[in-house]
Amino acid sequence: MTDSNTIIATSGKGGVGKTTIIALLLKYILEKNPMAMPLIIDADPAANISDVVGAKLNQGETVGAIALALKQQIEKGTLPLDRNKVQVLEGGVFGILKELDSFDLLVMGRPEGEGCYCFINSVLTGILDKLSKNYHITLLDMEAGLEHLSRRTGRDVDHLIVVSDPSKMGVQTAERIVRLAKEVKLTFKHIWIVGNRFPETVKPQLEKMVQQLQKEGFSTVTLAGFVPNDDQIAEYNFAGNSLLQLPPTNPAYVAFKEIAKKFSFL
Numbered sequence: 001m002t003d004s005n006t007i008i009a010t011s012g013k014g015g016v017g018k019t020t021i022i023a024l025l026l027k028y029i030l031e032k033n034p035m036a037m038p039l040i041i042d043a044d045p046a047a048n049i050s051d052v053v054g055a056k057l058n059q060g061e062t063v064g065a066i067a068l069a070l071k072q073q074i075e076k077g078t079l080p081l082d083r084n085k086v087q088v089l090e091g092g093v094f095g096i097l098k099e100l101d102s103f104d105l106l107v108m109g110r111p112e113g114e115g116c117y118c119f120i121n122s123v124l125t126g127i128l129d130k131l132s133k134n135y136h137i138t139l140l141d142m143e144a145g146l147e148h149l150s151r152r153t154g155r156d157v158d159h160l161i162v163v164s165d166p167s168k169m170g171v172q173t174a175e176r177i178v179r180l181a182k183e184v185k186l187t188f189k190h191i192w193i194v195g196n197r198f199p200e201t202v203k204p205q206l207e208k209m210v211q212q213l214q215k216e217g218f219s220t221v222t223l224a225g226f227v228p229n230d231d232q233i234a235e236y237n238f239a240g241n242s243l244l245q246l247p248p249t250n251p252a253y254v255a256f257k258e259i260a261k262k263f264s265f266l
Contacts, residue, residue, distance in 0.1 A: 006265050007138045007156055009043075012163035013173035014144035017196040019044070020233060021163050022141045023052045023243040024256040029137065030102050030244070032266065038103050039135040041128070044143045045110035054242030055098055055105050062109025066092035090127050097131075106131070129156060137265075159265050160191045161224075166202040175209050178221055190264060191221045197229040225259040227252050 008025070010018040022040070029036050042049040045064075050057050059065075070089055073079040079088070098105040132138040140157065162177050164170040178191055195206045203226055210223040230252035236243055246253050260266060 005133050005136065005138070006158050007132055007140060008159045008161065008265060009140035009142050009157040010161045010163055011142050011177050012144065013165075013170055016163045016165040016170050016173075017227075018144070018163045019048045019052055019141050020237075020243065021161060021194060021196060021227070021256075022049060022139055024227070024253055025161075025260065026053060026103065026139060027244045027246065027253065028257055028260045029266065034102065036102075036137060037135070038137040038139055039132060040103055040105045041132075041138060041140050042105070042107040044141050045108070046143075049141045050098075050105060050107060051240060052237065052243045053103075053105070054244060055100060057098065057107060061096045061098070062107045063093055063096070064109030066096060086123050089123050093127050093131070104135070132156075157186075158189045159263070160188045161194055162191060163194050163196050164206055165196055166198045166205075168205075171206055171209055174206075175213065178213055178218060182218070188220060191218075192224040192263065193221065194224050194259060195226040198226045199229070222262070224262050225255065227255050227259070 010022055012018050026038065026040065029038055040049060040053070049055075066089065070079070070085065070092070074085065079085065093106070096106070098107075160177075160181070162174045164174040174193060181188065181191070193206065193210050195203065198206065206226075207223060210221060213221045228251055230250065232246065232250055233243065233252055235241075236246065248254075
């Protein structure tokens with residue numbers, strides 16, 4: 001296990017299983033080191049990570065809700081003059097940090113309401129940077145697509161796990177993410193490609209894509225492996241059961257453990 005402050009994020013198109021991969025990675029980390037106490041940041045506006053790791057959230061326990069409340073106070077002029085806006089926002093974020101038995105969880109949520117969040121977003125960046133420095137490992141479940149990369153919101157990520165499903169769009173999006181990261185000058189120690197729910201017949205398509213990137217000089221890109229489609233994961237998700245409780249013999253988790261062994265950050 002790394003003894004530095006390492007930030008790992010997932011990326012990929014919507015519906016490829018990024019949240020599932022984060023949950024399996026968390027399960028692996030905790031089994032390898034029960035005292036690891038990683039920080040999980042759900043940066044996907046859909047905010048699904050709490051459901052798949054068994055964490056119950058109350059309404060309003062998101063950074064988006066805290067930011068909206070502060071924005072409304074600023075606009076209405078109801079924030080006391082002696083209150084520092086940065087300290088108010090920082091206190092709110094630390095107040096909703098969910099401290100669980102084996103990991104901590106922070107849910108970003110979706111900013112609601114109209115208007116500019118520029119000041120609040122810039123402050124939040126500093127708060128999250130400060131927060132993640134308190135943890136050896138931070139796992140970021142990122143929003144779908146490419147927009148967050150074009151905004152350079154992944155600039156402090158050490159390792160990027162790009163997830164693809166067995167679809168043409170999934171593979172193409174994975175490739176675009178790698179290329180866009182270079183275009184906007186995002187530097188990762190490593191980019192790991194993971195195929196999720198891939199049948200044997202489709203695996204060569206993802207393998208060819210990674211090989212082509214490597215030929216073009218994308219030396220930090222590695223095909224980490226494939227996770228098979230798994231009915232038990234679907235059943236757990238539908239029932240609202242934590243994927244951390246999957247049995248050790250679960251085929252998807254067995255396959256993921258072989259992938260995780262390749263990760264240089266563990």
